[in-house]
Amino acid sequence: MSVPATPTRAGAAWEVAASVLDPELPVLTLADLGVLRDVEVAEDGRVVVTITPTYSGCPAMATMRDDLVRALRDHGHDRVEVRVSLHPAWSTDRITERGREALRSHGISPPGPAPRHDGPVALTLQPVRRALRCPRCGSSETELTSEFGPTACKALYRCTDCLEPFEHVKEI
């Protein structure tokens, strides 16, 4: 359901929404993460923000919603509505270049290109092979600790050169 937008106000509202930080990875904005889909301002001033969940069970949605509402209220928008868009499904490809650089500089390995799932998905019994560089020392001598990490989106790796563990945002 679309509401008529006023360009300048929508632009300003977008900037505010786009600056809200991800609660789990506060080095990324919701725009950098590709979670912020749309911001529209109705004639009556109501702001409708559309976000998309990263994983089906993403527990951060409520916090993102609250942060968006608070940020927009602080900038003078009394009525804010947050909606969900499921389609197209979120992909790590939507993380911006700026976002990837922010991840890297904070010790988190950014994702590579996401796999395509056009038809039946072939089974691999081998561990997922990724050519990762350690975000701390830059070495390519890294090894997988676990495909699953402290949040739904991350895998755990360690660098065999500097011996530090690090998280990797999984390609999805």
Place this chain on the structure above:
Amino acid sequence: MSDHDSVYDGLVGHDLPGDDSRWAFGTDFEDPLAGVDTTLPEGVDGAALAAYCLMLGDDALVHSHRLSQWASNAPDLEEDIALANVALDLLGQARLLLARAAAADPGVVPPLPEGSPVPPEDALAFFRDEAAFRNVRLVEAENGDFAVTMVRLLLASTHRLAVLQRLTTSRDQVLAAIAAKGVKELTYHRDLAGRWFLTLARGTAESRRRLEAGLALVWPMREELRRTHPVERTVAEQGVGVDPAEVADEVDVVLEQVPAVSGVERPALPPVGLVAGGAGREGRHTEAMGRLLAEMQVVARAHPTGRW
């Protein structure tokens, strides 16, 4: 982020006038389908679509509950985290599917006391009785040891992945979108289970023994996934659902491949029988289901108007 006088200010969600309290046991994002167009496609029976969504949703919900019982009990930290992650993905899928079911046919939602703050998908999860759950019996079974859990995960996720992959072209836009997200997640689940199957088979004599025992225990419950229920036939005909018979061959390929590569024989065991002509999809569950629901539902049922 704006300043707050107290660190606790930021924890209160809405600052709305009036009652600020909310359902005590939910995730606080009231409607997972807020703003999603849940209009039924042309020529689709809402009751059938809702029943179908409950089947897929309950498979995920019940399996998620079983997997989350491993939290703090898994053999090592990495597997503890892995199982919790898989459980969370499935829980998210369950929530979306149950919400979609309620939107397609509000009649499936159990009635709650006047003034209850419980959202429809939580009402379905916590306040339905056993006979109203439509999951297959495979996912409600006790966890057993790690090998049993991994074999069950392999069977369930291989089948679910194949179904969801076809569901991405459902005429119901909501189901198609849920499926598209689910496919990406299920791929990781299935591959985790496949790798563990191989690892356990080729590990030690003990791990191999347990894998073979797990396979013998779980394999007879496989047949239920392939049974076509009248609801599944209806939704497949209406272009919104998938007849499990369609994916049987594709699933079989994987479930031949994995044991073959692992050097393990597939059991030649008869399937678990039906009860009065029905099974999980008809709400006829095993003893284990009652105990599972008791644990899952007891707190919510004790406080059906619980707010905080």
